[in-house]
Amino acid sequence: MVTAVSMVPTRVEAAWQALSSVEDPELPALSIVDLGIVRSVAVESDNALNIALTPTYSGCPATEVIHVSVMRALTAAGLAPFRLHTMLAPAWSSDWISAEGRRKLAAYGIAPPERGSDRPPACPRCASLETDCISEFGSTPCKALHRCRDCLEPFERFKCI
């Protein structure tokens, strides 16, 4: 006899699915799950979902927008009641960006962070390694400015922290 395997996702799985559709407002190519901002999803004793989110940078203005977007996505998916919880420790690291997130960053034109590499980042347009850092600060707290000496285009790189 074949046991029927339920194809209905659990509430926690449904929450992860809903959270995967929440875009980072500064990097619309990536979801907050790709960025490693969602730390955990759990059902509490009172049946509320507890979503632990971690801020990327202390001053990142996107943090509040992300909280609002998360509440909207969970409500729209019929997953209420839920609670959002800000988790500071351990501190967010760019190492938490998923492999999928790194691919999306590169496709979007932003060089992904690379831990412990002395190599200059590859130009996201022409893949040349002949690149320089112009400034450690860019248009958002998470990015630095670089330029490619081959195709002569400037590009952004996700900071490694």
Add this chain to the structure above:
Amino acid sequence: MSAAASYVLRLADLSLVLGQRLGEWIGHAPAIEEDLGLANTALDLIGQARLLLAYAGEIEGRGRSEDDLAFLREQGEFLNPVLAEQPNGDFGQTIVRQVLIDAFQLELYERLATSADARLAAIAAKSVKETRYHFRYSAGWLMRLGDGTEESRARVQSALEKFWPLTVELFAEDDLDRAMAEAGVAPRLDEVRAAWILRIEALLAEATLTRPADRTYSWFGKRGQHSEHLGYMLAEMQHLQRAHPGARW
């Protein structure tokens, strides 16, 4: 206010006041990259201040929010060291003020990351990741300006002479600092100073600058005794909340 709340407020006010000062550069920096660099540093510092202010308000337990503490305290209730509130001056003065404080926050946060106070440890561990690149930025500019032209060198050396006495306060341990160190919450300030001075002396040598002579100092911003500059800064920073109490955006 309890000792723990006052201690957290000292840390918060250092970041808040310095962040506000750096924000004054927006639209006025010598180049777009520096405008972004100073603005991003300001944003991180204000973000750190928010985490600390919210925590100080919770410890205090009188229901004051981070905004109440930032916008509705008087000058004498601010507990930042006087160095943080010094006006921006020229770009060289801003960089000297920044490098002295970045190096201090770097050494302090690295030690606070193992504080007996778990919340403070978490905030410090998060902040130090940002302080590392703040220091790389200010130290990079100090080297370029110090080892630059005669003009740039003279300007940063004179800023260094001007701000050096104000660094005494950063490490002057008082009863509050001692109580926090004994409770395992904060590091000993003499230990922080020893690490700071090594870092600063190495940087000054590389920047071909001269370490000024140590002098006595009697300002204590961290006990609420400020220079005339803080009042003007707060008048601007707090204006909106004073004129339109409770306004939100």
